[in-house]
Amino acid sequence: MYTETTHDAAHGEHHDHGPAKGLMRWVTTTNHKDIGTLYLWLAFIMLLYGGSMAMIIRLELFQPGLQWVEPHFFNQMTTMHGLVMVFGAIMPAFVGLANWLVPIMIGAPDMALPRMNNWSFWILPFAFTMLASTTFMEGGAPAFGWTFYAPLSTTFAPDTTDFFIFAVHLMGISSVMGAINIIATILNMRAPGMTLMKMPLFVWTWLITAYLLIAVMPVLAGAVTMMLTDRHFGTSFFDAAGGGDPVMFQHIFWFFGHPEVYIMILPAFGIISAIIPTFARKPLFGYSSMVYATASIAILSFMVWAHHMFTTGMPVAGELYFMYATILISVPTGVKVFNWVTTMWKGSMTFETPMLWALGFIVMFTIGGFSGLMLGVAPVDTQYHDTYFVVAHFHYVLVTGALYSIIAAFYYWVPKWTGHMYDEKLGKIHFWWSTIAVNVLFFPQHFVGLAGMPRRIPDYSLQFAEFNMISSIGGFAFGLAQVFFLYIVIKTIKGGEKASAQVWEGATGLEFEHLPSPPPYHSFTEAPPVK
Amino acid sequence: MSPLKLAAIPLLMFGFGFALVPLYDVFCDITGLNGKTGRIEAAEIDANKVDTSRTIEVRFLANTNTGLPWDFQPVVKKMEIHPGQVYEAVFRVRSASDRTTLGQAVPSVSPGLAAQHFNKTECFCFTQQELAGRETRDMPLRFIVGTDISEDIQQITLSYTFFSLDKG
Numbered sequence: 090m091y092t093e094t095t096h097d098a099a100h101g102e103h104h105d106h107g108p109a110k111g112l113m114r115w116v117t118t119t120n121h122k123d124i125g126t127l128y129l130w131l132a133f134i135m136l137l138y139g140g141s142m143a144m145i146i147r148l149e150l151f152q153p154g155l156q157w158v159e160p161h162f163f164n165q166m167t168t169m170h171g172l173v174m175v176f177g178a179i180m181p182a183f184v185g186l187a188n189w190l191v192p193i194m195i196g197a198p199d200m201a202l203p204r205m206n207n208w209s210f211w212i213l214p215f216a217f218t219m220l221a222s223t224t225f226m227e228g229g230a231p232a233f234g235w236t237f238y239a240p241l242s243t244t245f246a247p248d249t250t251d252f253f254i255f256a257v258h259l260m261g262i263s264s265v266m267g268a269i270n271i272i273a274t275i276l277n278m279r280a281p282g283m284t285l286m287k288m289p290l291f292v293w294t295w296l297i298t299a300y301l302l303i304a305v306m307p308v309l310a311g312a313v314t315m316m317l318t319d320r321h322f323g324t325s326f327f328d329a330a331g332g333g334d335p336v337m338f339q340h341i342f343w344f345f346g347h348p349e350v351y352i353m354i355l356p357a358f359g360i361i362s363a364i365i366p367t368f369a370r371k372p373l374f375g376y377s378s379m380v381y382a383t384a385s386i387a388i389l390s391f392m393v394w395a396h397h398m399f400t401t402g403m404p405v406a407g408e409l410y411f412m413y414a415t416i417l418i419s420v421p422t423g424v425k426v427f428n429w430v431t432t433m434w435k436g437s438m439t440f441e442t443p444m445l446w447a448l449g450f451i452v453m454f455t456i457g458g459f460s461g462l463m464l465g466v467a468p469v470d471t472q473y474h475d476t477y478f479v480v481a482h483f484h485y486v487l488v489t490g491a492l493y494s495i496i497a498a499f500y501y502w503v504p505k506w507t508g509h510m511y512d513e514k515l516g517k518i519h520f521w522w523s524t525i526a527v528n529v530l531f532f533p534q535h536f537v538g539l540a541g542m543p544r545r546i547p548d549y550s551l552q553f554a555e556f557n558m559i560s561s562i563g564g565f566a567f568g569l570a571q572v573f574f575l576y577i578v579i580k581t582i583k584g585g586e587k588a589s590a591q592v593w594e595g596a597t598g599l600e601f602e603h604l605p606s607p608p609p610y611h612s613f614t615e616a617p618p619v620k
Numbered sequence: 621m622s623p624l625k626l627a628a629i630p631l632l633m634f635g636f637g638f639a640l641v642p643l644y645d646v647f648c649d650i651t652g653l654n655g656k657t658g659r660i661e662a663a664e665i666d667a668n669k670v671d672t673s674r675t676i677e678v679r680f681l682a683n684t685n686t687g688l689p690w691d692f693q694p695v696v697k698k699m700e701i702h703p704g705q706v707y708e709a710v711f712r713v714r715s716a717s718d719r720t721t722l723g724q725a726v727p728s729v730s731p732g733l734a735a736q737h738f739n740k741t742e743c744f745c746f747t748q749q750e751l752a753g754r755e756t757r758d759m760p761l762r763f764i765v766g767t768d769i770s771e772d773i774q775q776i777t778l779s780y781t782f783f784s785l786d787k788g
Contacts, residue, residue: 202623269626307630311637326641329726330685330783341640404732 107610116211119203120610121188122506127210128185132495133575135177135217140568142170147530147564149547150557163547164232165224171235172253175353176260177217179487182495183356184267187295189506191271193600193608194289196280196617201273209266216259223249234545236346239327239338243319250320254313261306268302271295280599282619286377289598291359293380297387298355301348304391309345312338336401343394351390353487355383357454357494358425361447363598364501365429368444369436370595375428382421389418399470408467415465419458426455441593442516446497449524450490457485460535475545478538484531489524496523496574503578504592505600508607509585515577523570529563670704671767677701678765681779682711688723688784689716690751695758703737704767711744711759711780715751722750722785730777737766738776748785 108114108123115127145166149157158166188206192199200206223230228247231237242250275296279288288296315326315338325331327338358379366373373379396415399408429451438444460482464473473479496519504510533556538544542553549557588606600608603617678701680694695710715721725745729735740746744759751757765776 205623265630269623269630272626273623303626303629304633307632307634308637308640311634311640315638315641329781330724330785332726337641337644340644341637344637344640402732 117207119199119207121192121200121203121206122608122610124200124206124210125185125187125189126506128181128188129499131210131213131217132178132182132185133578135173135181136492136571137575138221139170139173139178140571142166142173143564144568146170147561150549151561152558153549153551153554155548158547160547161229161232164234164545165230167545168231168234168237169220169224172220172231173217174487175235175349176257177213179353179491179495180264181213183295183298183353183491184264184271186291186356186360186495186498186502187267187271190502190600191274191292191295192278193604193612194292194598195275195278195283196599196603196613196619197274197278198611198613200270201278202270205266206270209263209270212259212263216256216263219252219259220256223252226252236342237316238342239316239319239335243316243327246320251317254317257313258310261310264302264306268299268306271299272303275299280613280616280619283599286380287619289359290362290373290376290379290383291356294355294359294362294383297383298352301352301355301387301390305345305348305352308341309349312341312345315341336398339398339401340395343397344391346397347394348387348390350483350486351386353491354454355387357450357491358383360494360498360501361429361450362425364443364447364497365432365451367501367593367595367597368441368447369433369438371432371436372597373428374431374434375424378424379428382424385421386418389414389421393418396465396467396470399467400474412465412467416462419462422458426451426458441500442511442513442520443497443501445517445520446493446500449520450493450497453485453489453493453524453527457482457487457490460485473538475543476538477534477542477544480544481531481534481538484534488531489527499578501593502600503581504588505604505606505608507582507585508588508605509581509583510588511577511581511585515573515580519570519574519577522573523567526563526566526570530560530567531563533557533560533563669767670702672702674703674771675700676703676765676769676773677775678707678709679775679777680709680711681777683779683781684723685781685783687786688721688782690714690721690723690782691716692780692782701765703765703769706741706762706764709761709763711761712756713749713751713759713782714756715754717751718753720750720752722748723782724748724785725780725782728779728781730779731773734765734769734773734776737769738778739764739766745780749782 108120109117115123118124118127145158146163149155149163188200191197220230226249228249231242231246231250231253233241233246237253275288275292285293315324318324319326319328319333325333327333327335329335362373362379393411393415395403395407395411399411403411440448460478464470464479464482500511500516537549537553537556537560540553542549590605591601592606593601599613599617599619604612677698679698680696682692682694684690684692691714693712695712699707699709701707725743727743727745729738740761740763742760742762744761749757749759763778
């Protein structure tokens, strides 16, 4: 193993014409590692941007009454926070990880379509600049919630909504191009011997996620196009006065929106399935059941969308169907959680920073899963709908779920990427600081939600005051922890203890067995042997 | 799978997004969900098929949407009816505007399961209504509730909302 690594390194250095110099390297690059890095930095910037809007929200909610911002500005903050975090932070971070990892996990020299890869990244900064610029325009940024229900987003929305519509179009084009690239890479560029059922689970989950992306992002593009024509070209898709139906918007939106939530969690499952076996020093339990569970979650995700709409006056037959189908999804998800736990069973576990984040993911994502089950039960959803209980639920699955997996992936693979170990002590501080803060932040929101506090409001009744203050304190602490994370990231890139090729004692996979840390600019120009 | 073949999927799905609009309509039409009412011709009604053993209360609601300065009321607020018999109800609309205004009524039936059995032979909602300035008009509605309607339904609410069709 060791000789192969050194051979590869020497081989790489000999032929390697490294990256171009200067800023143009990043603008014109077609290298999957560069583009992965660009995606991850964009995601981090968006995380801080979306996070700073969350700070404004928590600041206003620190006490009842209106202290800091106008209600209209508050609505812009909740809307933009959601849009930026979903489309700007979580999704690009996963695409960045896919760019970095898929080729070196399957033994490919690069992505299948490197020029398109460059383009699908560079669309995004323009899309988000366009979206963010609406904050400074007359009428303000979108203020109708990240779900932009009609007629709020059509009849009653400001002119700036058109910027939002085209920004969503651009993000959709970027996502679809990225997804096509990933599918083409995985299906056509695996090293000889890397059969589908030998692929690391991160590659499997991304393959399935990419199919979800090309299936539903165009539906979202259709929805915003209908909004655009309703607003300016006299159509009435969502306008009852012209024979349309505003509830139709919700059906089309959630036909996209529900698979979208699995787009944001399936790659996380792949990351956790890579990290747990390494630090338990046992192979993953139930590999093939993981693959089938991922595929069944993806298929089921297309059949449950109306559980977001239980209170629209759906007939009982519809409520029953969507309730049962929704609860069915907990079966494959449960398979995954049990497989992770079984992988750890009797393993020789150690608790380095990536493992801590992965364990945090399993525990807290499961909490979010359980509150999701509660919300899936139609008769009680009538009480929970549009309350802070929903906010608590989706932040547990998206922050302590998706975001935790991304941070776990950073700590797990950053020694491979940079050749430097991160500072273990700082990493652990980052984990415990974030984990305590995030629970102080989101756990009380379950209680205020059950007690009836509606979401998306700048002011609230006095009985919710204590819990909101606790929540805000947790929020500020969690926000600060991510600035600390920025420091750790920069410190690790600049230097640190030298990482070995394998990095972790129990790590397996082509990227750890056949490439030095950091890998050469062009890796696997010759396909590695696959056992 | 080649990238070009893959690219066909998003194009198809973009079209599918638009196809969802008529698909949902067809789905609601077949199942009678969404409170859409039926329309039948007067000649199709069988006068001998009146079920006098059952009485159903029909309530009428009338609303106008923003932007239409009309006062819109049912003349009779509720009726007791037998399934299978044709009834007539009258709605009165009065324009508060000096100008000519144009509106369209959109019906909705509750409970939704009753909608597919609620058929109209004549309705002011079939066409656009144009009112001259300050005009008052009585508009008829002829309807029949099918005899095959579920025994569980003892009360039906028919709601109309008038939407403005004036441009600008």
